[in-house]
Amino acid sequence: MITAPFEYARPGSVDETQSLLNKYGSDAKVIAGGQSLIPLMRLRLSQPTALIDIQGIPGLNEVRRDNGSVEIGALVRHVDIQRNAMLRESLPILVEMSNDVGDNQVRNLGTIGGVIAHGDAAGDYNAAALMLDAEIITNKRRHQARDFYRDIFTTALEHDEVVTAVRFPVSTGRFAYTKFRRRLYDWAIAGVAVQETGSSWRVGYVNLATTPRRGSAVEAALAGGASAADAAAQSGSDIDPTSDVRATAEYKRHLTQVLTVRTLQKATMAA
Template identity: 40%
Template structure:
């Protein structure tokens, strides 16, 4: 199917993009990698009056250090996230999760910021961002503001960004030396997660000093498995500890029911996958 007609704007700076979005109004759409938007346009499930293409804004790409944080440009591709040495050293969980996103073609075009802004509860990057206490920097006509991940994701495909704002960068605290793993369950290769678990753990002398666990597709937004984190911290880094802590994974979750699974099945998956994710992280 052919998309409905729209105006096309390709700004070369963030300021130009923000102005274009403000002028176009609420019926505009922003194009990042296009892996989610273009199929929707082709099926005419969306009919924007204006399409604002961010692919010609160089300042939105790349990874850099800023003190105790990494700053990831919103237009940085999944492929670049996978291979960036700073992410490998300081944010291994993001690299592990990005490895599971779709297929190589999608990872070459899709963007880190696009996935975050899309806010699909089954997407593989919001939960790791939440687990790592990321902050989203958005730009609008009134300037920039920073939104913590705990407040950014609000509902299915809904974020705290205003209609006239753009996601420009994601700030991720460094987790240097932390163990990390992303455990994903899907019915077929390259499909969305039925459930997935993002786990990153820091140990000291055989004891779990800190643990951060994010769950994918266990609610309308990514959620932290806080009860699991509390059960791990201060305990010996053993399989017995991990198994016991993983039994708390479904607490506070509200997974959806669809043709793939009911609530009870997803909650059991969360418990099993949490144990696997933590064990794999510790072994890595």
């Protein structure tokens, strides 16, 4: 439970971060809250040669709303999202998700930029970014969320690229998020997010494939006037779960259908 040796740098700007990443090469890792990276390092499953700690960079912890979008800085922590009144108005589904991330310690330290850069299918915000067509802003370019998540823990980020912000469309329609867990602080066995956008529904799936997934087939069925149950029956083509120590793949497929119906019901009943 002790990390392998590594070098540590604390840059004061994004430019400095990029030059440090270039200096240390592809075995260096950017660290913010460390809530995913440090556990992996303690198990020596990840052994970066250097940690570039971006927590001292000014300006990355702001939340702004303009022109129908909200931009959330990479260093904004889960607890900041939980407590942000503007987000509660403009992007309530993200606030709902933030309430259910890990425990207090994780929420006090973990950042949205970390969740996005880690690309974990179990990271709740990744499904939100995908389903809401968010934009991931880095020091080098802007990624569309739909092109960002490539494979298990693999994103479109290059080794000298660092996430600086995430830009979501303001989403004030009806919404709900269901995170099915056996234990309060766990990742989702299955997570289902729904958001009404204009006259259509967006659906996102958490931890049901190697990457976050959008419920495209379910969305299409709903758009075509299907009932919640009939639409949920389409979820099988949107996900690709595997069996693990928590549950079998077959169960997760079934659970996804059940939760999709319930989450849609929750969203429509709450309105």
